[in-house]
Amino acid sequence: MKTIKFVLPFFVFLFLSCLCLSTWANSSIDNNNIVITDYHQIFIPCYDKNGNLLIAIRMYFIGATPYYLVVNPYTFATESAPAANFKNRNISSKGNTTPGYYTWDQIKNTPYMKVLFRYTSGPYPMNNYGVTHAEHAVNGEFLTVDMCPSAKPFEEQFFKALVAIANRNHQPVPLAISLTGIWMIEHPKEFNWLTQQEKANTLQITWTNHTFSHLYYPDLPINQNFLLTTESNITHEILDTEKMLLEKHQLPSVFFRFPGLVSNKKLVLMMRHFGLIPIASNAWLAKGQQAKIGSIILVHGNSNEPQGIKDFMPMLQYSNLNLLPLSKAF
Numbered sequence: 001m002k003t004i005k006f007v008l009p010f011f012v013f014l015f016l017s018c019l020c021l022s023t024w025a026n027s028s029i030d031n032n033n034i035v036i037t038d039y040h041q042i043f044i045p046c047y048d049k050n051g052n053l054l055i056a057i058r059m060y061f062i063g064a065t066p067y068y069l070v071v072n073p074y075t076f077a078t079e080s081a082p083a084a085n086f087k088n089r090n091i092s093s094k095g096n097t098t099p100g101y102y103t104w105d106q107i108k109n110t111p112y113m114k115v116l117f118r119y120t121s122g123p124y125p126m127n128n129y130g131v132t133h134a135e136h137a138v139n140g141e142f143l144t145v146d147m148c149p150s151a152k153p154f155e156e157q158f159f160k161a162l163v164a165i166a167n168r169n170h171q172p173v174p175l176a177i178s179l180t181g182i183w184m185i186e187h188p189k190e191f192n193w194l195t196q197q198e199k200a201n202t203l204q205i206t207w208t209n210h211t212f213s214h215l216y217y218p219d220l221p222i223n224q225n226f227l228l229t230t231e232s233n234i235t236h237e238i239l240d241t242e243k244m245l246l247e248k249h250q251l252p253s254v255f256f257r258f259p260g261l262v263s264n265k266k267l268v269l270m271m272r273h274f275g276l277i278p279i280a281s282n283a284w285l286a287k288g289q290q291a292k293i294g295s296i297i298l299v300h301g302n303s304n305e306p307q308g309i310k311d312f313m314p315m316l317q318y319s320n321l322n323l324l325p326l327s328k329a330f
């Protein structure tokens with residue numbers, strides 16, 4: 001009897017604990033995820049139903065339905081929709097001798113294509129290749145936050161400080177998050193928290209591609225490291241994070257950050273092929289570089305470089321920092 005008295009409450013406790021745990025686990029799983037297949041690079045100019053010129057840079061399938069990821073070559077904004085929503089000829093130009101054709105001249109002179117070609121042309125320095133600051137006069141700075149793979153929880157205080165500023169100013173804080181697929185897989189709750197902030201209109205996130213695995217060997221020289229390792233599957237490194245973002249109802253942007261900011265000519269030309277603009281930095285705070293007007297600021301949000309966050313927090317509190325979306329750098 002004594003045993004039953006002891007054992008019964010124990011089993012009730014065990015049962016309730018399991019119930020609580022499974023409820024918690026289920027609540028953290030997003031059942032609305034979609035499954036994408038055959039995600040691949042394309043380059044197909046097209047028009048939306050209003051006759052706006054767009055460029056499809058990825059094609060994929062959800063079930064049997066073909067989809068495009070398109071970029072607006074004037075605003076750099078991306079959008080994903082069934083391929084059937086787009087037309088390959090401009091339906092508003094009826095009666096032309098070449099009805100609705102786009103020309104290469106028209107495509108290559110769009111702001112997006114000009115920037116893509118400018119930032120994938122030589123010379124090709126190994127370090128910090130890409131956009132380091134705004135191309136024209138701006139009244140603010142661009143915050144880029146790298147999420148390389150990390151065993152630690154993210155910089156919670158830093159992200160919450162950004163949200164607090166959004167709440168104070170009643171407008172979302174723009175930032176570009178350089179995302180790796182591995183960070184996303186290993187930090188599902190933190191990734192969900194970030195997407196919740198987007199929904200709540202506190203963070204305006206530009207998802208920048210930072211490769212899937214961000215391979216790094218501390219015992220290899222830099223010129224054989226990161227994406228320069230010969231074993232890397234570069235196509236998958238580029239495409240897999242984008243695909244995972246779309247499966248979570250997030251839009252990949254046309255911006256890319258090289259892991260370690262290390263690249264070579266071959267990789268940069270691959271970026272051109274994939275339609276991705278390399279984003280470097282002239283204000284990597286942890287390296288002692290100061291942010292100026294127009295700077296692309298670089299910090300790590302994955303807790304792997306606390307010095308950068310330590311340097312950034314006072315700027316957020318006391319300076320006239322005016323953060324801008326990355327697309328405004330062009």
Ligand SMILES: [Zn+2]
Binds near residue numbers: 147148210214259260
């Ligand atoms: Zn990184």
